Amino acid sequence: MKLDPIPANPSDDPFDDDFDIIEPLCAVFRRALKGEGLKYTPERARILDTIIRRDGMFEADQLLEQMRSDGFRVSKATVYRTIKLLEDASIIQRVLFDRDQSHFQLAYGKAANTLLVRMDTGEVEAIEVPELIALRDKLCAARGLKAEGHRLQIFAVGE
Amino acid sequence: MKLDPIPANPSDDPFDDDFDIIEPLCAVFRRALKGEGLKYTPERARILDTIIRRDGMFEADQLLEQMRSDGFRVSKATVYRTIKLLEDASIIQRVLFDRDQSHFQLAYGKAANTLLVRMDTGEVEAIEVPELIALRDKLCAARGLKAEGHRLQIFAVGE
DNA sequence: GTGCGTGCAAAGACTTTGCACGTAC
DNA sequence: GTACGTGCAAAGTCTTTGCACGCAC
Numbered sequence: 001m002k003l004d005p006i007p008a009n010p011s012d013d014p015f016d017d018d019f020d021i022i023e024p025l026c027a028v029f030r031r032a033l034k035g036e037g038l039k040y041t042p043e044r045a046r047i048l049d050t051i052i053r054r055d056g057m058f059e060a061d062q063l064l065e066q067m068r069s070d071g072f073r074v075s076k077a078t079v080y081r082t083i084k085l086l087e088d089a090s091i092i093q094r095v096l097f098d099r100d101q102s103h104f105q106l107a108y109g110k111a112a113n114t115l116l117v118r119m120d121t122g123e124v125e126a127i128e129v130p131e132l133i134a135l136r137d138k139l140c141a142a143r144g145l146k147a148e149g150h151r152l153q154i155f156a157v158g159e
Numbered sequence: 160m161k162l163d164p165i166p167a168n169p170s171d172d173p174f175d176d177d178f179d180i181i182e183p184l185c186a187v188f189r190r191a192l193k194g195e196g197l198k199y200t201p202e203r204a205r206i207l208d209t210i211i212r213r214d215g216m217f218e219a220d221q222l223l224e225q226m227r228s229d230g231f232r233v234s235k236a237t238v239y240r241t242i243k244l245l246e247d248a249s250i251i252q253r254v255l256f257d258r259d260q261s262h263f264q265l266a267y268g269k270a271a272n273t274l275l276v277r278m279d280t281g282e283v284e285a286i287e288v289p290e291l292i293a294l295r296d297k298l299c300a301a302r303g304l305k306a307e308g309h310r311l312q313i314f315a316v317g318e
Numbered sequence: 319g320t321g322c323g324t325g326c327a328a329a330g331a332c333t334t335t336g337c338a339c340g341t342a343c
Numbered sequence: 344g345t346a347c348g349t350g351c352a353a354a355g356t357c358t359t360t361g362c363a364c365g366c367a368c
Binding site: 043 | 321322323324325326
C-alpha cells in the first residue's frame with residue numbers, strides 16, 4: 001500500500017457535526033487529551049469515530065483507507081500519531097498477532113486481553129475470562145513476581 | 160543495528176566439524192531440507208546450532224551478532240532465509256510479543272505457548288501451564304467451537 | 319498570539335529480493 | 344555438472360520524524 005498524498009476532498013468542510021455521534025468515548029478522549037495539554041482536533045475526533053464505527057480489529061492503513069473513502073482528508077502521519085494517543089489513553093490497545101502489521105481494537109471499559117480468533121472465518125472476539133487473573137497471579141507469585149497484565153489469544157474453528 | 164558487510168573471518172575455514180554436536184535437531188532439519196530438495200549447508204547447520212546453544216528466545220540480528228562474535232561469516236540474508244526454513248520445518252516458532260521485531264524460539268518437541276515476560280529486566284521465560292488447555296477448551300466448547308491453539312503472555316515485575 | 323497539530327517528504331528499522339558467483343549433491 | 348545457496352546491495356513495508364504552515368485554545 002502506497003498512498004501518502006491526500007486526494008482532494010469531496011466535501012468542503014472536513015469538520016462537520018456528526019463526527020461525534022458516539023458521545024462517551026469522544027468525551028473520554030477529550031478529557032485524556034486535555035489532561036496532557038493536548039488538543040481535540042477534527043482529525044482526532046474523526047479517527048476515533050471511524051474506529052468506533054468499524055467496531056472490530058483494525059490496522060493503521062485500513063483506517064486511513066476507510067476515512068478517505070468516507071471522504072475525509074487525513075494523512076498517514078496523523079493516523080499513526082492519533083493511534084498512539086488513543087493507546088496512551090487506553091481507549092484502544094495493540095494486539096500483535098500478525099507479524100506484518102500492528103492490529104488494534106477498542107479497549108475502553110473492558111480489560112479485553114483475551115481474544116478468541118476464529119481461524120476459519122477470521123472473526124476476532126474479545127472475551128472475558130476472570131479465571132485467568134487468578135491463574136496468572138498464582139503463576140507469578142510462585143516465582144516471586146507480581147503480575148502486571150496478560151494477553152491471551154485462543155485460536156479456534158467452528159465444528 | 161546496521162551491519163551488513165561481513166567482517167573478515169578470524170578462522171580460515173568457516174566449516175569445521177563441531178557445528179552439529181547436538182545431533183537430533185540437525186538430523187531433523189537435514190531430513191526436512193532433503194524432503195524439499197534443498198541442501199544442508201554449513202551456514203544452515205551453524206545457524207541451527209547457534210539457536211540451540213542460545214536455548215531461549217532470540218531475534219534475527221541477535222543471532223547474526225552472536226554468530227559473528229563466535230567467528231562465523233554469515234550474511235543477514237542467509238540468517239533470515241534460514242529462519243524461514245526452520246519455521247517451515249517446525250523446528251522454531253515465531254513468537255510476536257514485541258511490535259518491532261519477530262522473536263523466535265525452539266519449538267521442536269514442546270508447545271511453548273505461554274511466556275512470562277519480566278517488564279523490569281526484559282527476561283522472557285517460556286512456561287508450561289497445563290490448566291490453560293482445559294480452560295481454553297471449555298471456553299471454545301461453550302461457543303460451539305474447537306480450540307486449535309493458544310498463546311498467553313503474562314507481564315510481570317519482581318517485587 | 320502561542321503552542322500544539324497537520325501534511326508532506328524523507329528517514330528509520332526490520333525484512334525480502336535480484337544478481338553473480340560459489341558449492342552441495 | 345547442475346541446481347540450489349550465499350553475500351551484497353538495493354528495494355520493500357510499516358512506522359516515525361523534521362519542517363513549515365495552520366488552527367485550537
